[in-house]
Amino acid sequence: MDYDFSADIQKLWPMLVGIGLFAAVVVALLLVLDVLPRWGRDRWQLIGFFGPALILLTIGLIVPAVRTTFLSFMDADSNEFVGLDNYAWIFQHQETLHMLRNTLLWVVFVPSLSTAVGLLYAVLVDRASLEGLAKSLIFMPMAISLVGASIIWKFVYAYRSEEQTQIGLLNQVRLWLGMEPRQFLLDPPVNTLYLVVIMIWIQAGFAMVVLSAAIKAIPSDITEAARLDGVNPWQMFWKVTLPTIRPAVVVVTMTITIATLKVFDIVRTGTGGQFDTNVLAYEMYSQAFRSFDDGKGSALAVFLFALVVPIVIYQIRTLRQRTEIR
Amino acid sequence: MAVLSRTCRAAALAGVAALAFTVAACGSDNDSGGSAATDSPECAPYAQYKVDKKATVTVYATIRDIEADKLRSSWAQFEKCTNIKIDYEGTGEFEAQIKVRVDGGNAPDLAVFPQPGLMNTFIKSNKVKPAPQQVKDLVSKNWSADWAKYTTVDGTLYGAPLGSNVKSFVWYSPGLFKEKGYQIPKTWTELVALSDKMVADKIKPWCAGIESGEATGWPATDWIEDIMLRDQGPDVYDQWVNHTIPFNDPKVLSAVDRAGSILKNAGYVNGGIGDVKSISTTSFQEGGLPVKDKKCGMHRQASFYANQWPKGTNIGENGDVFAFYFPPIDASKGKPVLVAGEFIAAFADRPEVVNVQAYLASAEWATSRAKLNDWVSANKNVDPSSFAGVIDKLSVQILQDPSTVARFDGSDLMPGAVGAGSFWKGMTDWINGKDTKSTLDFIESSWPK
Numbered sequence: 001m002d003y004d005f006s007a008d009i010q011k012l013w014p015m016l017v018g019i020g021l022f023a024a025v026v027v028a029l030l031l032v033l034d035v036l037p038r039w040g041r042d043r044w045q046l047i048g049f050f051g052p053a054l055i056l057l058t059i060g061l062i063v064p065a066v067r068t069t070f071l072s073f074m075d076a077d078s079n080e081f082v083g084l085d086n087y088a089w090i091f092q093h094q095e096t097l098h099m100l101r102n103t104l105l106w107v108v109f110v111p112s113l114s115t116a117v118g119l120l121y122a123v124l125v126d127r128a129s130l131e132g133l134a135k136s137l138i139f140m141p142m143a144i145s146l147v148g149a150s151i152i153w154k155f156v157y158a159y160r161s162e163e164q165t166q167i168g169l170l171n172q173v174r175l176w177l178g179m180e181p182r183q184f185l186l187d188p189p190v191n192t193l194y195l196v197v198i199m200i201w202i203q204a205g206f207a208m209v210v211l212s213a214a215i216k217a218i219p220s221d222i223t224e225a226a227r228l229d230g231v232n233p234w235q236m237f238w239k240v241t242l243p244t245i246r247p248a249v250v251v252v253t254m255t256i257t258i259a260t261l262k263v264f265d266i267v268r269t270g271t272g273g274q275f276d277t278n279v280l281a282y283e284m285y286s287q288a289f290r291s292f293d294d295g296k297g298s299a300l301a302v303f304l305f306a307l308v309v310p311i312v313i314y315q316i317r318t319l320r321q322r323t324e325i326r
Numbered sequence: 327m328a329v330l331s332r333t334c335r336a337a338a339l340a341g342v343a344a345l346a347f348t349v350a351a352c353g354s355d356n357d358s359g360g361s362a363a364t365d366s367p368e369c370a371p372y373a374q375y376k377v378d379k380k381a382t383v384t385v386y387a388t389i390r391d392i393e394a395d396k397l398r399s400s401w402a403q404f405e406k407c408t409n410i411k412i413d414y415e416g417t418g419e420f421e422a423q424i425k426v427r428v429d430g431g432n433a434p435d436l437a438v439f440p441q442p443g444l445m446n447t448f449i450k451s452n453k454v455k456p457a458p459q460q461v462k463d464l465v466s467k468n469w470s471a472d473w474a475k476y477t478t479v480d481g482t483l484y485g486a487p488l489g490s491n492v493k494s495f496v497w498y499s500p501g502l503f504k505e506k507g508y509q510i511p512k513t514w515t516e517l518v519a520l521s522d523k524m525v526a527d528k529i530k531p532w533c534a535g536i537e538s539g540e541a542t543g544w545p546a547t548d549w550i551e552d553i554m555l556r557d558q559g560p561d562v563y564d565q566w567v568n569h570t571i572p573f574n575d576p577k578v579l580s581a582v583d584r585a586g587s588i589l590k591n592a593g594y595v596n597g598g599i600g601d602v603k604s605i606s607t608t609s610f611q612e613g614g615l616p617v618k619d620k621k622c623g624m625h626r627q628a629s630f631y632a633n634q635w636p637k638g639t640n641i642g643e644n645g646d647v648f649a650f651y652f653p654p655i656d657a658s659k660g661k662p663v664l665v666a667g668e669f670i671a672a673f674a675d676r677p678e679v680v681n682v683q684a685y686l687a688s689a690e691w692a693t694s695r696a697k698l699n700d701w702v703s704a705n706k707n708v709d710p711s712s713f714a715g716v717i718d719k720l721s722v723q724i725l726q727d728p729s730t731v732a733r734f735d736g737s738d739l740m741p742g743a744v745g746a747g748s749f750w751k752g753m754t755d756w757i758n759g760k761d762t763k764s765t766l767d768f769i770e771s772s773w774p775k
Contacts, residue, residue, distance in 0.1 A: 076743075076774060077451075095768070159607055161600035186603055186758065272540045274606070274754050289422035290540070291743035292447065293774075 072298035086299035099278040102192045110199045110260040111253045118207025126215055139205040150269035153198045157184040188276035195270050207252045214248035247322050254315045258308055280304050369407035375685050381678035382411045387438035390416035400695040404685055410678045421746060428453050433673035438488055440668045441738035442476040443745055449479045454671045457483045458680045464687040468705045476734055477669050486687035490667035490704040492721040493548050493628040495649040502620045514655040521594055524623045530597030532588055533622035534605045535613020543750030545610050547737040549585045555662040556655045557581040560731050567736040569773060574766035582762050597622025606757045618647055626652060629721045633700055642716050649717060663724055666735040741774050748772035
C-alpha cells in the first residue's frame with residue numbers, strides 16, 4: 001500500500017478552516033462585548049458568554065436526548081407507539097442477556113484492575129530513580145487510540161494452527177512452552193476478559209498519573225509524623241497514603257467506570273461483537289445503524305444513560321463535599 | 327474587557343479578516359478544462375450526455391481501492407466530454423452511513439447498493455427517485471427481467487444494475503488435480519466422493535474463512551444460500567427469502583445440515599488453517615489461500631475472489647488456481663447459480679444526474695469497465711470477449727447460459743436486521759458449535775414483524 005501524502009494533505013484544510021473559524025468567532029465575540037456601553041454591560045456579558053454554550057448544549061445534547069427518549073417508546077421506523085416493548089426486549093433474549101453479562105464483566109474488571117495497577121505502580125515508582133521514564137512507559141498507551149490498541153492486541157492474540165508460522169505473540173510463547181496455539185478471542189466468556197485487558201492496558205496509565213500526583217500532594221508533615229510513630233511501609237500505605245488520596249481514587253474509578261460502560265471501539269475492532277462478546281454500546285450501534293431499528297437502539301441508549309447517571313451524580317457530590325471541606 | 331489595547335484589537339480584527347479570505351480561497355473552484363475538448367471527435371459518442379454548464383454528480387458506494395480506481399478510469403472519458411464531473415466516494419461503512427446521510431438531508435446524488443433489500447427500505451420511504459425513462463429503456467434492453475425485478479417496487483423500476491458476480495464457484499489448484507488425477511465433479515455426489523478421496527490422500531478437502539470485521543459470517547450465508555438453491559430448488563428458495571416459509575422450516579434445516587456436512591466436518595476442514603472453529607476467525611480474504619499451496623483441496627467462493635490471490639498468481643485452467651462451477655445435486659433440474667450485484671439508486675433528478683445514470687446503464691460503459699479486468703456484468707449487450715479475466719469470461723458464460731437458474735444472494739434481499747445481522751451472527755455461532763435448530767430459531771426470532 002502506497003501512501004500518497006500530497007493526496008491527503010488537502011484533508012488538513014477543513015480542520016484548519018474549522019479551528020480558524022472558531023478562533024475568529026471567539027475573537028469577534030470578545031471585541032463586540034468590549035465595545036458595549038457601560039450600561040447593562042454585565043447582563044450582555046452574561047448573555048454573550050453563557051448564551052452560545054447554552055444554545056450549543058440545547059442543540060447538541062438536550063434536544064437529541066429528549067428525542068432519543070421518545071424514539072425508545074416507538075417501533076423500528078418510529079411510526080407507532082409500542083410502550084415498554086423495546087425495554088422488555090433487552091431482558092428477554094439469551095443474546096441480550098449475555099450482552100448485559102459482558103457489560104457487567106467490563107464494569108467490574110476494568111475500573112478495579114486499572115485503578116489497582118495504576119495505584120500500585122504509582123506507589124512503587126514514587127521517588128524511585130528514573131521515575132519519569134517509568135511513568136511515561138505506562139502512560140504511553142493512553143496516547144494510542146482505542147482502535148489502534150485493539151489492532152495491536154489482535155495481533156498479540158492472533159491464532160495460526162501449529163503447522164503454520166505464528167504471527168501472534170502469545171501463541172508463539174505458548175509454542176515455546178510446548179503448548180498448543182489457542183484461539184483467545186473465540187470462547188466465551190473468557191474472550192471478553194481478553195478484550196478487557198486491552199482497556200486496562202490503556203486506562204492504567206491514566207489512573208497512575210492522577211494517583212501519582214495525589215500521592216505527591218500528600219503533606220510531608222503527615223508522612224513525617226507517621227514515620228516518627230514507626231510505621232512500616234505496609235501500614236504507611238493502608239493507614240496514611242490510601243485514606244489521604246481516597247477522593248482521587250474515587251474520581252479515577254468513576255471516570256474509568258463511565259468510559260468502560262461506553263466501551264465500543266475495542267469490541268467492534270476486536271471481535272465485531274461476535275463470539276458472545278457483545279456489549280451494550282455496541283448493540284446500541286448495531287440495532288440503530290445495522291438493523292435500522294431506531295426503537296431498540298434508542299432504548300439501549302436510554303438504558304445506558306440511566307446506568308451512567310447515578311455515577312455522575314455520585315461524582316459531583318464527592319466533588320462538592322471536597323470543596324466544602326476546603 | 328478593556329484589557330485589550332487598541333493595537334491588540336486591530337491585530338485581532340486583521341486576523342478575522344485574514345481568516346475570512348482563507349475561507350473564500352478554499353471555496354474557489356479551480357477546476358480547469360475548456361469546452362473545446364468536449365467537441366473533439368472522440369467525444370462524439372458522449373454527445374447525448376453533454377450538459378452546457380459544468381456540473382458535479384456525487385456517487386457513494388462500497389467499492390474501494392484498486393476497484394474504485396478502475397471505476398474512475400472507466401468513466402474518465404465521459405467526464406472529459408460531457409462537462410460532468412463524477413465525484414466518487416467509496417466507503418467501508420456504506421450500510422450504516424447511507425442511512426445517516428439520507429436521513430440527515432445529505433444524500434449523495436447516486437448511491438450504489440450491493441443489497442437490493444437495503445435499497446428497498448429507502449424506496450419504501452419515498453427517498454429514491456423512480457428511474458427516468460432513458461434508464462428504464464436501457465434496463466429492459468440490456469438486462470433480463472430477473473435483474474430488473476430486484477429494484478422494482480409496485481411495478482415501478484428504481485434503478486439499474488451496475489456490476490454483477492457469480493457466487494457458485496469452487497476454487498481449486500489445477501496442479502494438484504493433475505498430480506492426483508482428480509476430475510472436476512459434475513454432481514454433488516461426485517463432489518463428496520472427491521472430498522473423501524482427498525481425505526484418503528491426506529489432503530484436507532475444504533478450507534473457508536468467514537471473518538470480515540462487522541460483517542463476519544457473510545461467507546457462510548453464501549454457502550447456505552448456494553446449498554438451499556440446490557437442496558430445495560428455486561421455488562422454496564424464493565419462499566425462504568420472502569419469508570413465506572419461516573427461517574426455521576424443516577426444509578431450511580435440511581439444507582443447513584447439508585452445508586454442515588462439509589463445513590462442520592472435522593475431517594473435511596479447515597485445510598491448511600486449523601480446525602472447524604478456525605473458520606470463524608480466518609478472514610474471508612485468507613480463507614482460500616491454502617488452495618494455492620495445495621494444502622487445501624477446494625474453496626467455495628464467488629468470482630471476485632480472483633482479486634485475493636497474491637500478486638503473480640496465474641489464474642487459469644492450467645495455472646496455479648482456477649474455479650469450477652459448484653455442481654448441482656440433481657443435474658436434470660438445470661444449473662442453479664447464486665448471483666449478486668450492485669444497483670444504482672438516485673436521490674436527485676437533476677439533468678446531469680440522469681445523464682450519469684443513463685451512461686452507467688449503457689452497454690458502452692459496461693464495455694469500458696469490462697476491459698479493465700476483474701469485473702463481471704449481467705448486461706446482455708456487452709460482447710463476452712470484452713471481459714479481460716478468465717474467471718470473468720467464465721462468469722459471463724454462466725450468466726448468459728439459457729439453462730442457468732439464477733437466484734440473487736438471499737441475505738442481500740432479506741431485511742437488514744436478518745440479512746446483515748442475525749443471519750451473519752447466527753452462522754458464526756453455528757460454525758462455533760451451536761446446533762442447527764437453535765441457530766435457525768434465533769434467526770427466525772429476529773425477523774422484523
